[in-house]
Amino acid sequence: MAAPMRGMSVLRQAFQGLVRPAGGQVCRQVQHRCYSTPGHVQVDMNSETGVATVRLNRPPVNSLNLDVLTELSIALEKLETDKSCKAMVLASAAPGIFSAGLDILEMYQSTPERCVAFWRALQDAWLNLYGSRLITMAAIEGHSPAGGCLLAMSCDYRVMAEGKFQIGLNETKLGIVAPFWFTDVMLNTIGHRETEKALQLGALYSAQQALSIGLVDKVVPLAEVMPTVEGELKNWLQIPAAARVITKTSMRKAVLDRLRSQKEKDAQFFADFINRDSVQKSLGMYIASLQKKKN
Numbered sequence: 001m002a003a004p005m006r007g008m009s010v011l012r013q014a015f016q017g018l019v020r021p022a023g024g025q026v027c028r029q030v031q032h033r034c035y036s037t038p039g040h041v042q043v044d045m046n047s048e049t050g051v052a053t054v055r056l057n058r059p060p061v062n063s064l065n066l067d068v069l070t071e072l073s074i075a076l077e078k079l080e081t082d083k084s085c086k087a088m089v090l091a092s093a094a095p096g097i098f099s100a101g102l103d104i105l106e107m108y109q110s111t112p113e114r115c116v117a118f119w120r121a122l123q124d125a126w127l128n129l130y131g132s133r134l135i136t137m138a139a140i141e142g143h144s145p146a147g148g149c150l151l152a153m154s155c156d157y158r159v160m161a162e163g164k165f166q167i168g169l170n171e172t173k174l175g176i177v178a179p180f181w182f183t184d185v186m187l188n189t190i191g192h193r194e195t196e197k198a199l200q201l202g203a204l205y206s207a208q209q210a211l212s213i214g215l216v217d218k219v220v221p222l223a224e225v226m227p228t229v230e231g232e233l234k235n236w237l238q239i240p241a242a243a244r245v246i247t248k249t250s251m252r253k254a255v256l257d258r259l260r261s262q263k264e265k266d267a268q269f270f271a272d273f274i275n276r277d278s279v280q281k282s283l284g285m286y287i288a289s290l291q292k293k294k295n
């Protein structure tokens with residue numbers, strides 16, 4: 001695995017405009033600031049509109065490992081404190097995929113220390129996203145299982161491409177359990193009855209099914225996803241920001257506080273749970289099934 005701290009500090013400095021990262025570029029044009037780094041999260045800030053596009057960029061499937069989650073957290077923190085930034089579109093640079101969710105290899109045959117670090121990075125990324133003052137929209141241009149679905153649900157609005165792509169919290173199919181805060185976000189999105197069914201079954205929905213239960217807000221052809229997000233953003237940007245932010249904060253506070261108050265306990269619980277023999281066995285079988293699919 002790559003050394004996350006080294007990559008992180010280069011990224012942080014790049015965001016602060018201190019260095020030009022090796023192999024990457026920091027371009028400052030009149031209307032766009034692109035923070036392009038050798039890392040896995042691309043940020044393109046349009047200074048004219050105040051809209052940042054954040055693209056996950058870890059091909060082939062944007063699985064979320066420690067590095068990606070750390071970079072995502074830093075990117076979100078940076079945008080949060082950028083006064084010119086009003087909105088953020090979360091998208092993917094990898095065709096056909098939004099995100100395959102957590103990197104299963106971070107959970108399989110890992111050390112307890114690495115598990116805790118990985119989980120803290122996920123917690124922080126999620127707290128930054130779900131608790132953001134920005135208008136946040138997910139442009140779901142591909143598959144979005146598990147952690148991918150969590151990221152999408154944590155935005156204010158979701159537009160998904162029609163077709164073969166699937167979205168949902170499928171954890172039970174891997175023999176693992178969606179943590180309470182994944183559940184809370186889904187409850188806030190689609191309600192109790194649908195969440196109960198979705199989580200027990202580990203259901204993955206087509207875009208149309210997701211639309212019918214309110215898991216996404218709009219379904220359009222792939223090429224229309226970004227234009228649709230941009231069109232919807234125009235409506236949201238017209239609302240007085242302070243009133244919108246207070247409303248969002250008050251509606252999300254209880255769920256955010258629930259995790260904030262027990263972050264360490266939650267991380268330790270994850271590390272203990274994931275290292276159980278039965279869970280490791282299930283994950284091993286799931287990884288084998290993904291590989292077999294190819295042969």
Ligand SMILES: CCCCCCCCC/C=C/C(=O)SCCNC(=O)CCNC(=O)[C@H](O)C(C)(C)COP(=O)(O)OP(=O)(O)OC[C@H]1O[C@@H](n2cnc3c(N)ncnc32)[C@H](O)[C@@H]1OP(=O)(O)O
Pocket residue numbers: 060061063096097099100101102103104105143145146147148170171174176177178179180269270273274290291293294
């Ligand atoms: C009580 C509470 C306590 C806490 C309990 C614990 C809670 C944990 C919560 C967990 C949350 C999660 O997100 S768990 C992650 C769940 N994610 C998934 O189930 C998605 C699995 N992936 C897929 O279904 C597919 O890959 C899909 C995304 C549709 C894309 O299909 P494609 O045909 O395009 O691509 P594939 O050929 O399958 O994949 C390309 C390569 O990427 C790999 N790959 C795919 N998904 C991957 C992933 N998530 N992590 C790592 N690697 C992955 C494949 O093995 C391939 O590797 P090579 O063969 O080497 O090329």
